[in-house]
Amino acid sequence: MKYVLGARCVRCGREYAAVPGLTTCACGGILDIQYDYAAIRRDFSPRVLEGCRDWSMWRYRPFLPVEEDSPAPPLRVGWSPLYRADNLARTLGLKTLYVKDDGLNPTASLKDRASALAVVKAMEAGADTVACSSTGNAASSLAGNAAAAGLRSYIFVPARAPKGKVAQLRIFGATVVSVEGSYEDTFELSKAAIEKWGWYNRNAAINPYLSEGKKTVSLEIMEQLGWHVPDYIALSVGDGCTIAGVWKGLKDLASAGFIDKLPRLISVQAEGCCPINRAVQTGKPWAPMEEDTLADSIAVGVPRNPDKAIGAIRESHGVAVNVSDGEILSAMGLLGRTQGVFGEPAGAAGTAGVKKALELGLIPADSTVVSIVTGNGLKDVANGVKAAGEPLSCPPDMDALLSVFRRAGIAP
Amino acid sequence: MKYVLGARCVRCGREYAAVPGLTTCACGGILDIQYDYAAIRRDFSPRVLEGCRDWSMWRYRPFLPVEEDSPAPPLRVGWSPLYRADNLARTLGLKTLYVKDDGLNPTASLKDRASALAVVKAMEAGADTVACSSTGNAASSLAGNAAAAGLRSYIFVPARAPKGKVAQLRIFGATVVSVEGSYEDTFELSKAAIEKWGWYNRNAAINPYLSEGKKTVSLEIMEQLGWHVPDYIALSVGDGCTIAGVWKGLKDLASAGFIDKLPRLISVQAEGCCPINRAVQTGKPWAPMEEDTLADSIAVGVPRNPDKAIGAIRESHGVAVNVSDGEILSAMGLLGRTQGVFGEPAGAAGTAGVKKALELGLIPADSTVVSIVTGNGLKDVANGVKAAGEPLSCPPDMDALLSVFRRAGIAP
Numbered sequence: 001m002k003y004v005l006g007a008r009c010v011r012c013g014r015e016y017a018a019v020p021g022l023t024t025c026a027c028g029g030i031l032d033i034q035y036d037y038a039a040i041r042r043d044f045s046p047r048v049l050e051g052c053r054d055w056s057m058w059r060y061r062p063f064l065p066v067e068e069d070s071p072a073p074p075l076r077v078g079w080s081p082l083y084r085a086d087n088l089a090r091t092l093g094l095k096t097l098y099v100k101d102d103g104l105n106p107t108a109s110l111k112d113r114a115s116a117l118a119v120v121k122a123m124e125a126g127a128d129t130v131a132c133s134s135t136g137n138a139a140s141s142l143a144g145n146a147a148a149a150g151l152r153s154y155i156f157v158p159a160r161a162p163k164g165k166v167a168q169l170r171i172f173g174a175t176v177v178s179v180e181g182s183y184e185d186t187f188e189l190s191k192a193a194i195e196k197w198g199w200y201n202r203n204a205a206i207n208p209y210l211s212e213g214k215k216t217v218s219l220e221i222m223e224q225l226g227w228h229v230p231d232y233i234a235l236s237v238g239d240g241c242t243i244a245g246v247w248k249g250l251k252d253l254a255s256a257g258f259i260d261k262l263p264r265l266i267s268v269q270a271e272g273c274c275p276i277n278r279a280v281q282t283g284k285p286w287a288p289m290e291e292d293t294l295a296d297s298i299a300v301g302v303p304r305n306p307d308k309a310i311g312a313i314r315e316s317h318g319v320a321v322n323v324s325d326g327e328i329l330s331a332m333g334l335l336g337r338t339q340g341v342f343g344e345p346a347g348a349a350g351t352a353g354v355k356k357a358l359e360l361g362l363i364p365a366d367s368t369v370v371s372i373v374t375g376n377g378l379k380d381v382a383n384g385v386k387a388a389g390e391p392l393s394c395p396p397d398m399d400a401l402l403s404v405f406r407r408a409g410i411a412p
Numbered sequence: 413m414k415y416v417l418g419a420r421c422v423r424c425g426r427e428y429a430a431v432p433g434l435t436t437c438a439c440g441g442i443l444d445i446q447y448d449y450a451a452i453r454r455d456f457s458p459r460v461l462e463g464c465r466d467w468s469m470w471r472y473r474p475f476l477p478v479e480e481d482s483p484a485p486p487l488r489v490g491w492s493p494l495y496r497a498d499n500l501a502r503t504l505g506l507k508t509l510y511v512k513d514d515g516l517n518p519t520a521s522l523k524d525r526a527s528a529l530a531v532v533k534a535m536e537a538g539a540d541t542v543a544c545s546s547t548g549n550a551a552s553s554l555a556g557n558a559a560a561a562g563l564r565s566y567i568f569v570p571a572r573a574p575k576g577k578v579a580q581l582r583i584f585g586a587t588v589v590s591v592e593g594s595y596e597d598t599f600e601l602s603k604a605a606i607e608k609w610g611w612y613n614r615n616a617a618i619n620p621y622l623s624e625g626k627k628t629v630s631l632e633i634m635e636q637l638g639w640h641v642p643d644y645i646a647l648s649v650g651d652g653c654t655i656a657g658v659w660k661g662l663k664d665l666a667s668a669g670f671i672d673k674l675p676r677l678i679s680v681q682a683e684g685c686c687p688i689n690r691a692v693q694t695g696k697p698w699a700p701m702e703e704d705t706l707a708d709s710i711a712v713g714v715p716r717n718p719d720k721a722i723g724a725i726r727e728s729h730g731v732a733v734n735v736s737d738g739e740i741l742s743a744m745g746l747l748g749r750t751q752g753v754f755g756e757p758a759g760a761a762g763t764a765g766v767k768k769a770l771e772l773g774l775i776p777a778d779s780t781v782v783s784i785v786t787g788n789g790l791k792d793v794a795n796g797v798k799a800a801g802e803p804l805s806c807p808p809d810m811d812a813l814l815s816v817f818r819r820a821g822i823a824p
Contacts, residue, residue, distance in 0.1 A: 193813060340556035378520060388582035391578055
């Protein structure tokens with residue numbers, strides 16, 4: 001790993017060699033991968049990228065902690081579209097809005113970025129089996145990426161995980177344990193099982209490589225914007241690993257001279273489960289919360305990466321905004337109707353947060369904002385129907401159609 | 413449209429000018445768009461494509477019937493991944509297999525290619541409203557692409573359409589009419605409504621431009637293979653428009669000198685609904701069939717494009733193979749377990765057909781085959797669960813996990 005210096009604990013500062021099976025610090029703190037930015041700057045630049053035809057997260061290899069001869073895993077992860085969302089910006093009264101649709105990754109969520117990296121590290125470690133606990137997306141992405149690479153997977157999900165995500169897991173051939181309990185219970189059981197059987201651990205807060213995969217979403221956003229830094233990047237927050245990864249990517253780019261300033265983060269959580277935002281808003285240490293939201297991917301009452309997440313929000317002079325389930329459902333409809341993008345509840349929560357931050361005056365209307373849609377709405381069809389309603393039922397007859405339209409107040 | 417000569421009826425040969433609102437011939441026959449291949453050959457080549465950074469279906473503009481100054485519609489359609497599927501090839505006993513995952517398009521099916529084209533033609537025609545009938549995918553793709561482009565949409569689906577597809581439609585803001593009847597009933601009602609209200613017609617068999625969008629899947633496959641022509645391209649067939657489009661794309665490439673031979677098509681239909689394959693197999697004219705298959709996207713008892721489809725299969729010296737619902741479900745699991753690709757039933761049917769064609773000796777084991785996965789499994793989670801089974805339920809406790817594993821015969 002030509003550009004990796006090692007790993008450093010975000011809590012106590014202790015340093016480690018970047019071996020493939022690295023987990024947390026002896027003090028319990030989470031590790032952060034360190035790079036030689038001067039060396040990256042020497043070999044890599046926006047100019048080099050102009051000639052690169054690898055349209056996946058692996059176009060950013062110098063920023064990734066993998067061996068030079070490790071092959072990229074089979075599924076094509078990354079380079080999701082960044083749409084200029086003028087229709088939605090107009091509706092919200094915002095100057096400039098971009099929507100990054102990361103639901104178009106192979107298993108339909110941003111988590112593919114972390115799982116692709118996990119698969120490479122598992123192969124480097126010589127493992128044949130990978131495991132994780134997850135609210136759903138990390139799980140299905142791990143199962144899919146592992147299957148394509150010929151690895152076995154054991155997956156622990158809370159029983160509440162939406163059907164779409166569980167169906168993916170089973171289709172990808174994972175052994176799936178549906179845990180009758182909270183995400184916290186699920187996490188603890190997976191931890192015990194991983195220790196017992198020695199599987200490669202893809203729990204994002206424990207495995208320091210995973211944020212490094214997630215950060216590629218920032219690298220892409222910046223390249224897709226021609227390295228023009230937006231004012232804000234908004235996304236939903238659960239465990240805290242994704243926002244930590246997003247921030248790491250931005251700082252990497254600044255450290256290596258690709259961008260000359262940093263955007264501010266908009267951290268969006270659900271009102272019914274916002275331990276990270278509450279800590280940011282009150283200035284107090286974070287404390288566990290109930291998991292009371294329909295946005296299952298961010299229903300994390302005991303976040304596993306609060307230090308990095310809270311640090312990222314504060315360091316970016318970020319905005320923390322909580323949204324109700326109703327606001328999330330409404331944002332799902334807005335994104336779909338105005339831009340043709342279908343996000344799952346947690347995927348659309350970022351957009352709900354942008355709307356609310358504007359309404360609360362937390363961000364100015366003349367801002368340029370990027371909203372990351374972290375997962376595809378097809379993963380959670382029940383909430384899609386809740387957000388958008390049922391279709392009109394009609395017998396196959398023109399007179400019947402006329403009366404159905406009339407009753408529904410539709411005048412074509 | 414620099415390279416478009418016009419449109420010609422596939423039945424009577426009558427020629428038409430390629431106006432945006434073009435539908436069928438006066439004789440009822442389907443029209444086919446004609447190009448000036450000598451002109452294309454002069455201006456366009458694999459070499460020109462090497463320098464093209466537009467990674468979407470619009471990289472093939474000279475092969476598309478749109479005005480030069482028509483902007484590409486907002487959603488990023490096309491350039492889906494083509495995976496070399498060695499794990500699956502080994503399992504099937506096939507020399508070389510590629511899987512084209514077209515479920516990674518913006519609304520998660522190949523139909524986005526046709527709908528993106530429909531949206532451009534609707535804008536060229538000055539329409540503000542588009543409409544279609546569909547088993548589901550054409551509908552959701554039209555609704556999504558129309559929403560992003562600021563057009564209204566009216567969509568007619570049979571009541572049996574899977575929930576995921578209907579949820580997409582509603583999220584994209586379409587007016588959705590769920591028709592209590594067959595696909596044929598749905599088609600007829602949409603036709604009457606389109607005539608009454610003058611909406612832009614995206615019914616694929618009626619609108620000759622849509623196959624032209626679909627054909628981009630062939631152009632991509634060939635470019636992704638470095639213009640090395642495979643022995644076979646396999647895909648599922650319902651209405652017949654997609655296989656007609658696939659064939660048109662291949663012939664376009666041959667006519668313009670991009671490839672020097674043509675592959676053979678493997679047309680896969682469900683045993684319970686195979687009017688097109690039955691015509692090919694028996695040499696008799698096609699006749700309607702019941703729609704008896706769980707693969708909803710290809711449950712088309714009265715195909716709307718039999719002429720072009722049957723012509724394409726015959727002209728390519730193709731193979732027609734019918735698969736049972738059990739074989740389709742089994743192929744869904746196979747694709748997922750071995751390659752990390754989750755196809756909907758009709759999406760995996762092509763792969764089921766490859767397996768069966770091999771078993772029946774219809775294709776040799778030393779062939780190179782491309783199997784197109786036409787839609788994402790997340791659209792039809794119920795059948796995903798049917799294909800792959802439920803997860804293991806477990807209380808959050810290590811002893812419980814041990815006994816769950818023991819009972820399930822799992823020894824990690």
